[in-house]
Amino acid sequence: xxxxxxxxxxxxxxxxxxxxxxxxxxxxxxxxxxxxxxxxxxxxxxxxxxxxxxxxxxxxxxxxxxxxxxxxxxxxxxxxxxxxxxxxxxxxxxxxxxxxxxxxxxxxxxxxxxxxxxxxxxxxxxxxxxxxxxxxxxxxxxxxxxxxxxxxxxxxxxxxxxxxxxxxxxxxxxxxxxxxxxxxxxxxxxxxxxxxxxxxxxxxxxxxxxxxxxxxxxxxxxxxxxxxxxxxxxxxxxxxxxxxxxxxxxxxxxxxxxxxxxxxxxxxxxxxx
Numbered sequence: 001x002x003x004x005x006x007x008x009x010x011x012x013x014x015x016x017x018x019x020x021x022x023x024x025x026x027x028x029x030x031x032x033x034x035x036x037x038x039x040x041x042x043x044x045x046x047x048x049x050x051x052x053x054x055x056x057x058x059x060x061x062x063x064x065x066x067x068x069x070x071x072x073x074x075x076x077x078x079x080x081x082x083x084x085x086x087x088x089x090x091x092x093x094x095x096x097x098x099x100x101x102x103x104x105x106x107x108x109x110x111x112x113x114x115x116x117x118x119x120x121x122x123x124x125x126x127x128x129x130x131x132x133x134x135x136x137x138x139x140x141x142x143x144x145x146x147x148x149x150x151x152x153x154x155x156x157x158x159x160x161x162x163x164x165x166x167x168x169x170x171x172x173x174x175x176x177x178x179x180x181x182x183x184x185x186x187x188x189x190x191x192x193x194x195x196x197x198x199x200x201x202x203x204x205x206x207x208x209x210x211x212x213x214x215x216x217x218x219x220x221x222x223x224x225x226x227x228x229x230x231x232x233x234x235x236x237x238x239x240x241x242x243x244x245x246x247x248x249x250x251x252x253x254x255x256x257x258x259x260x261x262x263x264x265x266x267x268x269x270x271x272x273x
Contacts (some may be wrong), residue, residue, distance in 0.1 A: 023065035031049035048128055048211070049175055053157040054166045059173030064148040071118040073250045082122040085267065089119075089236065092264040100206055104218040104227040106250040113142050116217035119238075123213050124177035132205060134180040136216045138189045139224065141182020143217060147172050154183025157203070158194045190225040203231050221254045231261040 060070075071082055089101065103116040120133035135143040138156040149170060157163035163183065170179045171231040186192065205214050216234065231237060237258065241251060255263075 002155070035146065043248040050130060052171050052178075055169045055171050055178055057171045057173060058149060060095075060147050060149070060263050068148075069114060069118075069145045070146060071121045079122070080083055082118055082124075086119060086122045093236045097180065097206075097210075099210075099212065100202070100214045100216070100234045100235045100236070101232040102216045102218055102227065102230050103240060104237065105218050105220045105242075106222050106246050106254045108223060110220070110240055110246055111267075112240040113137070113217050114146060114219070115238070115240050115269065116215050117143055117146055120177060120215045123215070124174060126176075128211060129210045130176045130178070130209070132178050132180060132214045134205075134216045135182035135225065136193065136230065137219045138182050138186055138192065139219055139226075140185060142171065143179060144170075144181055147179070149181075150260065152181055152183070154181030156183040156186045156192060158183070158188075159195060159197050160186075161197075170271045180185055189219070190229050193226055194229045199233065221257060222250060228257065231258060234262065236264040238265060238267060239263060240269050 015145075071079055082132075093099070093101070096219060097118055103112050103119070105112040106257060117133065120131045123129060124131045133143065134139045134155060136155060138154075141151075141156075144151060149172070152170075153163040153167040158165065158168050168181055168183065170181060171177065172179060192198065205212075216230060218224075221227045221239075227237075239251075239254060239258075
């Protein structure tokens with residue numbers, strides 16, 4: 001067992017963590033969307049299937065998704081692993097009203113964005129939930145790159161009153177998932193993410209639709225104050241570490257910085273075991 005893995009397990013045990021593993025509305029204030037849902041009895045039940053009328057729908061290229069290891073075209077084993085992770089997250093966030101997850105990592109390039117994206121798609125495969133994936137790494141937004149989407153207005157632009165919600169939201173041609181783009185890169189990310197406008201948006205995201213799960217892809221902990229700003233507003237935090245890359249001391253430092261924050265587990269990324 002590597003030193004990093006030992007450190008992860010020790011930190012997890014100390015915190016009492018239990019696992020480690022590899023919208024309806026497309027504009028929040030209004031309701032410019034139709035939702036089709038049938039009788040929930042076993043014989044008649046059909047999946048929740050939003051019909052987006054304001055959010056722009058852009059169908060992603062399957063070959064491009066495959067090249068970027070996106071779940072919609074990944075192998076069955078990869079999809080099953082994500083289902084296990086999804087179930088473990090739901091078990092950890094089983095209390096009523098807990099529906100906001102932050103995905104981060106000690107440093108950049110450790111796989112947190114792809115993990116957040118694939119988790120969001122996996123959550124959308126549940127028939128009774130919609131998912132909002134927010135690119136909150138507004139210093140260096142990148143979710144759109146994994147999907148082959150163009151840059152555009154997003155969260156940073158909304159927070160400085162230069163965009164409406166519908167300007168920022170995209171459906172990637174998949175059922176029950178909306179992407180909130182990061183928008184124009186900005187260096188004052190901590191100030192924007194800690195602003196009253198962001199807090200109001202978070203409350204709106206969290207409370208308006210009880211069957212929506214929200215995932216934030218954040219900057220890394222050791223390079224930005226952003227995850228610490230977000231940590232007080234979310235219901236769970238997932239830490240992504242990369243085998244043979246993340247340093248033991250970096251993980252320990254993250255756990256110290258995130259002490260008393262709602263960390264629910266770690267993802268050991270790119271492990272060969």
